[in-house]
Amino acid sequence: MLTDRKIYDISIIIPTLNEASYIGQTVADLVGQPGVEVIVADGGSHDQTVPLAAAAGATVVATPLGRGSQQNVGARAAQGRILLFLHADTTLPEGFAANIRDALDQPGIVAGGFRFAIDATGWRFRFLEYCANWRGAWLGLPYGDQALFLPAARFQAMGGFKEIALLEDLELVRRLRKMGQIALLATPALTSPRRWQRLGLVRTTVINQLIVLGFFCGISPNRLARWYCGDRKDNGGLLGK
Numbered sequence: 001m002l003t004d005r006k007i008y009d010i011s012i013i014i015p016t017l018n019e020a021s022y023i024g025q026t027v028a029d030l031v032g033q034p035g036v037e038v039i040v041a042d043g044g045s046h047d048q049t050v051p052l053a054a055a056a057g058a059t060v061v062a063t064p065l066g067r068g069s070q071q072n073v074g075a076r077a078a079q080g081r082i083l084l085f086l087h088a089d090t091t092l093p094e095g096f097a098a099n100i101r102d103a104l105d106q107p108g109i110v111a112g113g114f115r116f117a118i119d120a121t122g123w124r125f126r127f128l129e130y131c132a133n134w135r136g137a138w139l140g141l142p143y144g145d146q147a148l149f150l151p152a153a154r155f156q157a158m159g160g161f162k163e164i165a166l167l168e169d170l171e172l173v174r175r176l177r178k179m180g181q182i183a184l185l186a187t188p189a190l191t192s193p194r195r196w197q198r199l200g201l202v203r204t205t206v207i208n209q210l211i212v213l214g215f216f217c218g219i220s221p222n223r224l225a226r227w228y229c230g231d232r233k234d235n236g237g238l239l240g241k
Contacts, residue, residue: 007079008035008036008037008078008079008080008081009035009036009080009081009082009097009101010035010036010037010080010081010082010083010084010097010100010149011036011037011038011039011074011075011078011079011080011082011083011084011152012030012036012037012038012039012084012085012086013039013041013071013074013075013078013083013084013085013086014026014027014038014039014040014041014053014058014074014085014086014087014088015041015042015043015063015067015070015071015074015085015087015088016040016041016042016043016045016049016053016070016088017042017043017044017045017049017065018045018046018047018049019045019047019049019088019089020045020047020048020049020052021089022088022089022192023040023049023052023053023056023058023088024052024053024055024056025056026086026088026089026090026091027040027052027053027056027057027058028056028057029091029092030092031056031057031058032057033097034097035080035097036080036097037059037078037079037080038057038058038059039058039059039060039061039074039077039078040053040058040059040060040061040074041061041063041070041071041073041074041077042060042061042062042063042070043063043064043065043066043070044062044065059077061073061074061077066163066165067144067161067166067168067169068160068161068162068163068164068168069161069163071085071160071161071168072160072161072163075152075155075156075160078152080152081151081152081153082100082101082104082149082150082151082152083149083150083151083152083155084100084147084148084149085144085147085148085149085169086147086189087144087145087147087191089191089192089194090145090147090189090190090191090192091119091189091190091191092114092147092189093114093187093188093189093190095187096114096147096187099185099187100112100149100185103183103185104149104150104151104183106183108180108181109180109181109182109183110150110154110176110179110180110181110182111148111149111150111154111173111176111180111182111183112142112148112149112150112182112183112184112185113136113142113143113146113147113148113149113182113183113184113185113189114142114146114147114184114185114187114188114189115129115133115136115146115184115185115186115187115188115189116129116132116133116136116142116143116145116146116188116189116191117129117188117189117190117191118190118191118192118193118196119190119191119192119193120193120196120197124201124202125193125196125201128196128201128205132146133184136182136184137184140173140177140181140182141170141173141174141177141182142173142182142184143169143170143173144168144169145189145191146184146189147189148169148172148173150176154179158172158175158176164220164221164222165221165222165224165225165226166211166221166224166225167211167212167215167221167224168221170212170215171221211224211227214227
């Protein structure tokens with residue numbers, strides 16, 4: 001029987017909320033890559049995020065607000081055999097698709113992410129990159145701004161992301177580590193410095209580490225989110241922008 005359903009190798013899922021400053025260029029850089037589809041999972045933007053994403057060629061799906069639920073809805077709409085979860089202000093390196101395929105073809109590799117890089121100058125940012133990449137390589141704990149990827153079948157079998165207030169990426173990675181090795185690719189995904197610029201690099205880093213420490217100590221992500229985000233209604237949080 002003939003079908004119009006396209007076959008994709010990699011589905012890139014981008015959760016958004018008011019990302020008009022970035023989403024058009026991010027999607028445009030990805031659309032047209034062979035075997036790649038781009039899905040924007042929007043949590044209720046009231047700026048031009050949705051029309052800009054659609055005009056750039058993404059499939060846009062409306063979702064409940066919350067990065068975990070947004071990414072889960074995007075994953076259910078995806079047709080690729082590999083899922084890649086990308087922040088709207090993060091740029092993937094050239095050749096990313098081949099690098100992902102090669103990594104997941106290696107024995108024992110269950111998922112992966114890219115090296116972490118910040119689009120800003122200064123030794124403090126380089127030091128932050130070094131620490132993040134050490135964590136990803138030696139502790140097997142890449143975060144969401146490193147463009148996590150894994151086979152779609154594995155993601156679905158795991159039940160996807162926990163729909164918690166923050167740290168859904170860290171929670172997923174901790175489950176994945178029990179299944180096998182998480183690859184850290186040599187090429188970097190370049191992310192915007194905006195979250196560090198908003199509150200300051202030192203303050204943001206200290207707060208983030210305290211939130212992670214609280215998570216590992218067993219404090220619920222919902223309580224941590226109340227401490228961190230207060231009354232904010234955006235898509236922010238530890239790994240937000």
